[in-house]
Amino acid sequence: MIVDLRSDTVTKPTKGMLDAMFSTEVGDDVFGEDPAINALEAKAAAIFGKEAGIFCPSGTQTNQIAINILTHPQEEMICDVQAHVYKYEAGGPAFHSRISVRTVNGHLGRLSPQDVVDSINPENAHFTTTSLVSVENTSNRGGGSFYALSELQGIGKICAAHGLKYHLDGARIFNALAAGGYKALEVGKLFDTVSVCLSKGLGAPVGSVLLSTKENIKKAKKVRKVMGGGMRQAGFLAAAGIYALDHHIERLKDDHDRAKILETNLKKLPWIDSLLPVSTNIIIFKLHDSITAEEFLVKLSSKNIKAAQTAKQMVRFVTHLDFNDDMMEYTIATLNTLYA
Secondary structure (H helix, E strand, O other): OOEEOOOHHHOOOOHHHHHHHHHOOOOOHHHOOOHHHHHHHHHHHHHHOOOEEEEEOOHHHHHHHHHHHHOOOOEEEEEEOOOHHHHOOOOHHHHHHOOEEEEEOOEOOEOOHHHHHHHOOOOOOOOOEEEEEEEEOOEOOOOOEOOOHHHHHHHHHHHHHHOOEEEEEEOOHHHHHHHHOOOHHHHHOOOOEEEEEOOOOOOOOOOEEEEEOHHHHHHHHHHHHHOOOOOOOOHHHHHHHHHHHHHOOOOHHHHHHHHHHHHHHHOOOOOEEEEOOOOOOEEEEEEOOOOOHHHHHHHHHOOOEEOEEEEOOEEEEEOOOOOOHHHHHHHHHHHHHOOO
16 A cells, blocks of 8 residues: 555546546637637636636646736735745746745734735835735645635735735635635635636646636736647546536545544654644644654655655645545554654
8 A cells, every 4th residue: 555645736537537538528728629628717717706717737827827917027926925826836926927025924824914914015116016915725834724714805805905916826725615614706706816726635637727807817828828838639637627626526525534633643643743733634743853854754655655844854744535544544553653
């Protein structure tokens, strides 16, 4: 048995998803003629109450397209210091859009309305113009923490009052919806742009969808083109995304339940110093000072369990579609004897 807890991106298509992929009709999406992609974009847009969508190879691309169409050079975006758009997208805001980033030390990767107010630059020739707020829900580096709907609404009110655009990096938005108890339509109406990843908790092999107004998506298609993101017969991938939206949302609670069980067990181990609160499907914990993450991962790998390092002594587990109860029991048994 091999257990891969590095990320929820490691999932393989289920039989039902594969059947949907190989039976779909495809066309040339650059010409707008792939029926599966058109259907996926319309479906995702309807779920969040948006006018239109655009399918892209990655969430990094949908995020960076959104930033590009919502800002101008010499402007500034506000986000948490741990945000994926800042930390893991290779300087994309500066490279693609020539904007600066105001980072905030939020709580578990989340901004508060006051954080946003405190980060808005005054009108002054010395400063960049604050024009965009980006939030990540759930927060990867925040251990899968999610925003309450009231928090998102509070930030939205600040954005409206100050004329700021509002972007959602929804890489794991359906995890947030499952845990937070609010609806996609309630979230969608708050934001100018919404990025939805299909290849994480939903289990599709590739792809994200950017959702917005028809006007913004028209701009997004040109930006996607210059980024090299136009694809041809990509409907095979879109069919997987449609299947994921139809069949893999409700089961996300299973991932959350297994993550909580792992959290409970990890808290009992004397060689673990602390854990971030587990809210969804991500578990981040700090090892005792005598153990490095590299050492721990090698030891774990010798038992056929894979995990990810997030800092010198920090390790991440992510539960997902391909992590079942047998794997969970094996992982718990292994952890309990790893340093016995």
